[in-house]
């Protein structure tokens with residue numbers, strides 16, 4: 001090739017090199033610059049000539065911000081020089097340019113002059129920023145800007161079962177905060193929650209290694225790492241004092257107070273990851289009993305110690321993996337004029353063993369997971385029955401509610417959005433509330449009214465077990481009573497139970513409520529209930545609770561015979 005040709009090609013190559021969309025540079029084995037293209041010159045604010053001046057070649061390490069980045073860059077270079085191409089992300093911070101994140105791919109080239117490394121770099125600053133923003137949003141509470149449960153749990157998971165690293169968690173809750181919500185509206189309540197967040201942060205500021213978080217609603221948590229953990233009870237006292245001071249808001253002076261649950265690792269729990277749950281359990285007990293409003297976790301609070309804790313852990317994982325399923329049990333009409341309905345019942349299989357909902361629902365309530373369980377049940381129950389309603393097989397579905405759902409201020413919104421998403425009429429949905437809850441102070445009137453306004457139906461479950469006051473019953477916006485199965489089971493042999501069943505049916509009818517009898521296991525009881533004028537029947541003698549595919553089979557065979565009370569040849573109530 002002539003000299004002219006060589007010049008031509010090297011100029012062409014140079015033009016290509018300089019017009020590339022990526023920054024390209026060449027380093028010698030001492031990490032010094034041998035060449036760089038125009039984009040790299042722009043990014044680092046320095047010309048190629050200045051970087052590569054004879055005997056004054058500048059090393060790339062000058063551009064790398066800190067010692068850690070320099071070390072990882074040097075390590076990557078050694079591997080490249082050993083023949084193993086590398087890709088790494090690093091922050092360059094040049095004196096004459098702005099800081100930016102680069103993704104650098106490096107390959108070794110062997111030429112006569114010796115080994116050198118060609119590097120191609122892409123600016124990934126914007127992606128890193130976006131990622132950081134997403135990471136921030138998913139780990140912080142939008143209302144207070146404090147770390148959320150995900151971030152706090154992450155801190156605890158990091159410690160695992162390393163018992164040399166003491167840790168402690170306290171969970172704070174504001175008593176009767178829902179009254180503040182109702183009286184002052186959500187906007188003011190949100191401002192108050194921000195003030196509470198600031199007070200808690202101020203209370204812990206003197207301690208190193210302490211993170212304040214917001215678990216949602218009126219619940220906050222403080223995680224104290226090694227060193228600060230021994231002070232957790234003093235921290236709790238300071239927070240309590242801070243929150244006992246009046247808060248000035250909207251021209252009013254409010255004194256909120258607090259309940260606090262504390263749990264400490266390794267003294268009280270076996271794994272650091274269980275601290276948050278344990279502190280929530282302690283809080284639950286603080287709310288109910290402690291005179292001081294502060295309660296330390298004790299494994300007995302869970303009933304059966306660490307076995308119970310492992311159960312809670314498994315339940316949490318099952319929720320995260322959406323392994324809580326529903327089975328649907330038909331509720332059939334016994335009189336003319338009604339359609340078949342369904343009741344959704346939660347199911348959880350743990351290590352191949354079917355767990356009883358009575359147990360795991362109580363556990364979910366105690367450990368603060370019931371809202372998530374209910375959400376999973378609602379999503380499946382509504383989606384599955386929407387299809388059956390559209391096909392005319394059933395007229396609606398009933399879902400069991402725990403009192404915690406009625407205290408959740410977003411509950412009605414979630415129900416409304418599910419109804420909309422699955423396109424079912426609101427009155428096809430019934431919520432069952434146990435009689436004990438319906439009669440207690442925990443019955444949250446605001447949510448009950450909001451659900452009623454939405455158009456969903458309410459039913460009193462397990463009627464007969466919860467000491468109803470007739471006066472209260474008359475004023476509840478419910479449309480139905482479900483007589484508890486304990487009265488149905490032996491009503492044919494136990495005269496007392498038969499009387500209770502008969503009286504319940506009459507009482508319900510006089511209050512213009514429908515009646516469902518649950519737990520019917522034989523035809524004779526079914527016939528007796530139909531004669532007594534009971535409106536609906538549910539029980540194993542009609543069908544077990546079934547997963548959707550099996551339920552479909554059942555409906556195809558039985559729905560024509562069962563709907564509208566058509567299967568009941570028994571004479572109707574006079």
Ligand code: C2E
Pocket residue numbers: 329344345346356357358361373374377400401402432461462485518519520521538539540541545
């Ligand atoms: P429940 O709401 O009173 O539901 C009726 C229970 O009676 C169900 O038990 C059902 O399987 C059972 N059952 C139905 N027919 C018969 C029968 O003929 N004989 C007998 N012996 N039992 C019958 P399950 O599924 O074990 O649920 C127990 C309780 O757990 C439910 O009682 C309800 O209070 C609660 N539960 C279930 N799923 C949920 C849920 O998603 N959320 C809430 N909060 N509670 C739930």
Ligand code: MG
Pocket residue numbers: 343400432461
């Ligand atoms: Mg029920």
Ligand code: MG
Pocket residue numbers: 461462482484485518
């Ligand atoms: Mg029941």
